[in-house]
Amino acid sequence: MRNQRQYITSFSNPKVKWVSSLKEKRNRDEEKKFFIEGFREIQKAVSGSRNGSVPSLEIKIHSLFISPDCFLGENEEKLIEKVKCPVYELPKKIFEKISYRDRPDGLIAVAETPNAHYNWENFPKLDLNPILIIEGVEKPGNLGTILRTAEGAGVGLVLITDPRIDLFNPNVVRASTGTLFTLPTYISSLEETISHLTKQDYRIYAVTPEGKTLYTKPDMKKKSAFLFGSEQYGLTPNAKEKSHDTLYLPMFGEADSLNLAMSCGIVLYESLRQKG
Amino acid sequence: MRNQRQYITSFSNPKVKWVSSLKEKRNRDEEKKFFIEGFREIQKAVSGSRNGSVPSLEIKIHSLFISPDCFLGENEEKLIEKVKCPVYELPKKIFEKISYRDRPDGLIAVAETPNAHYNWENFPKLDLNPILIIEGVEKPGNLGTILRTAEGAGVGLVLITDPRIDLFNPNVVRASTGTLFTLPTYISSLEETISHLTKQDYRIYAVTPEGKTLYTKPDMKKKSAFLFGSEQYGLTPNAKEKSHDTLYLPMFGEADSLNLAMSCGIVLYESLRQKG
Numbered sequence: 369m370r371n372q373r374q375y376i377t378s379f380s381n382p383k384v385k386w387v388s389s390l391k392e393k394r395n396r397d398e399e400k401k402f403f404i405e406g407f408r409e410i411q412k413a414v415s416g417s418r419n420g421s422v423p424s425l426e427i428k429i430h431s432l433f434i435s436p437d438c439f440l441g442e443n444e445e446k447l448i449e450k451v452k453c454p455v456y457e458l459p460k461k462i463f464e465k466i467s468y469r470d471r472p473d474g475l476i477a478v479a480e481t482p483n484a485h486y487n488w489e490n491f492p493k494l495d496l497n498p499i500l501i502i503e504g505v506e507k508p509g510n511l512g513t514i515l516r517t518a519e520g521a522g523v524g525l526v527l528i529t530d531p532r533i534d535l536f537n538p539n540v541v542r543a544s545t546g547t548l549f550t551l552p553t554y555i556s557s558l559e560e561t562i563s564h565l566t567k568q569d570y571r572i573y574a575v576t577p578e579g580k581t582l583y584t585k586p587d588m589k590k591k592s593a594f595l596f597g598s599e600q601y602g603l604t605p606n607a608k609e610k611s612h613d614t615l616y617l618p619m620f621g622e623a624d625s626l627n628l629a630m631s632c633g634i635v636l637y638e639s640l641r642q643k644g
Numbered sequence: 645m646r647n648q649r650q651y652i653t654s655f656s657n658p659k660v661k662w663v664s665s666l667k668e669k670r671n672r673d674e675e676k677k678f679f680i681e682g683f684r685e686i687q688k689a690v691s692g693s694r695n696g697s698v699p700s701l702e703i704k705i706h707s708l709f710i711s712p713d714c715f716l717g718e719n720e721e722k723l724i725e726k727v728k729c730p731v732y733e734l735p736k737k738i739f740e741k742i743s744y745r746d747r748p749d750g751l752i753a754v755a756e757t758p759n760a761h762y763n764w765e766n767f768p769k770l771d772l773n774p775i776l777i778i779e780g781v782e783k784p785g786n787l788g789t790i791l792r793t794a795e796g797a798g799v800g801l802v803l804i805t806d807p808r809i810d811l812f813n814p815n816v817v818r819a820s821t822g823t824l825f826t827l828p829t830y831i832s833s834l835e836e837t838i839s840h841l842t843k844q845d846y847r848i849y850a851v852t853p854e855g856k857t858l859y860t861k862p863d864m865k866k867k868s869a870f871l872f873g874s875e876q877y878g879l880t881p882n883a884k885e886k887s888h889d890t891l892y893l894p895m896f897g898e899a900d901s902l903n904l905a906m907s908c909g910i911v912l913y914e915s916l917r918q919k920g
Contacts, residue, residue, distance in 0.1 A: 513903070520893075520901030550897065584917050617796075618916060621823065625796030627789070630909045633902070637910045638917070640894060641860050 512543020788819020
């Protein structure tokens with residue numbers, strides 16, 4: 369059975385204005401909704417990943433905005449059927465106005481903002497290896513790229529501490545290509561994160577240009593958590609002190625030749641290599 | 645002695661229009677000039693790197709456009725003195741118009757476009773390890789990030805084959821943070837590159853999702869050249885056939901979880917790790 373569709377024909381339709389308004393953080397906060405654009409991204413939000421010992425974020429789709437003129441294939445209608453929610457159909461011209469993309473694929477979902485705070489009481493026992501901790505990340509696009517890379521490297525859990533950005537910023541969703549919804553990604557305070565992980569025999573490695581140990585030296589077959597700081601400010605002194613060791617990546621040329629996402633990728637693939 | 649300065653006070657000054665025109669490839673081609681913005685980038689263009697067995701591109705600065713109101717420190721004047729060329733001083737408002745940046749630092753150089761074709765006759769003997777080969781790169785920003793990462797990983801030479809972009813696109817310069825001028829980076833045909841490197845006992849490894857060998861397996865202490873394809877199209881069949889081996893990176897989740905620059909960084913740092 370087809371979802372009921374409402375046809376929107378005017379730019380000044382309040383629903384159109386409402387979706388667009390979710391590009392602003394204060395509107396996302398007020399409405400407790402956020403914006404997921406794209407077939408692949410919405411599909412991942414709907415499927416999630418509940419198989420691991422920690423599930424990915426649970427995303428509830430509130431409504432869909434579609435423009436069949438922009439569809440690229442035949443799977444779009446199946447996805448729309450699968451999501452039980454109101455569907456608003458728009459002409460291409462109006463859809464392009466609310467889209468974030470140069471070439472939109474005709475699908476935008478509005479979702480309920482989930483509670484992304486890690487619940488240490490519900491999921492106290494962790495055996496995932498490695499865990500990635502990102503402190504104070506500033507750029508949504510960077511966080512997205514990090515999530516995408518972390519999924520590739522087989523990271524089990526990402527904990528974001530003291531973010532300077534909204535985890536549900538559309539640029540996080542976009543740059544993550546939807547891995548925000550399949551790789552378990554949560555917010556947790558640095559204190560709680562370090563204290564819980566330490567109790568569970570994780571070695572916490574702060575990765576920083578001033579690190580003491582070459583990043584390839586630790587035994588990453590053992591439960592490891594890698595802690596990275598913000599692009600501009602690096603790790604807080606507190607984060608460095610509380611870690612069990614600090615790691616550096618060797619670097620020729622200027623000291624800023626690796627960006628945050630690149631450093632993450634290199635360390636995470638070293639962990640994958642060691643685990644064989 | 646201070647360079648002679650000409651003061652520009654009008655938006656309609658032909659010099660202002662001329663600099664701006666270099667944002668377009670056809671104007672860069674016609675004028676045989678390109679655009680370098682930023683203190684760090686210009687400094688690297690001026691210093692270059694002539695110590696290795698292959699020098700970096702030789703860059704001749706043609707003219708400088710400056711706006712002292714935007715200077716961030718005290719080194720700008722020293723750099724301007726060092727470059728012997730005409731200097732045009734602009735008010736901040738006009739400078740911001742020609743700048744590529746959100747927060748310009750008051751320095752833009754126009755440089756003569758160098759001949760970037762690798763001269764196999766002049767530099768036939770290579771002992772640099774590793775060498776990076778990029779085939780058909782499409783996105784200027786990606787190439788810049790790759791260069792920046794390659795410099796960090798200690799790559800000796802980058803050869804660009806069949807680029808779909810202009811090597812002197814302002815976004816290459818910007819994303820490379822000027823490493824385009826310090827890391828030897830040249831254009832060469834795929835045929836010539838593979839034939840010359842093979843003769844010199846390089847093992848050429850094509851890195852591709854369909855690769856046969858895990859990327860950590862080859863002995864990278866031996867002379868190695870890593871060949872990467874374009875973001876959208878991957879490597880050409882020719883490139884894969886002509887290589888000695890094809891490498892893959894293990895990947896969890898979706899197959900597209902690593903972008904081109906990230907894959908380069910991971911393979912290059914594995915080479916650095918093996919060399920110890």
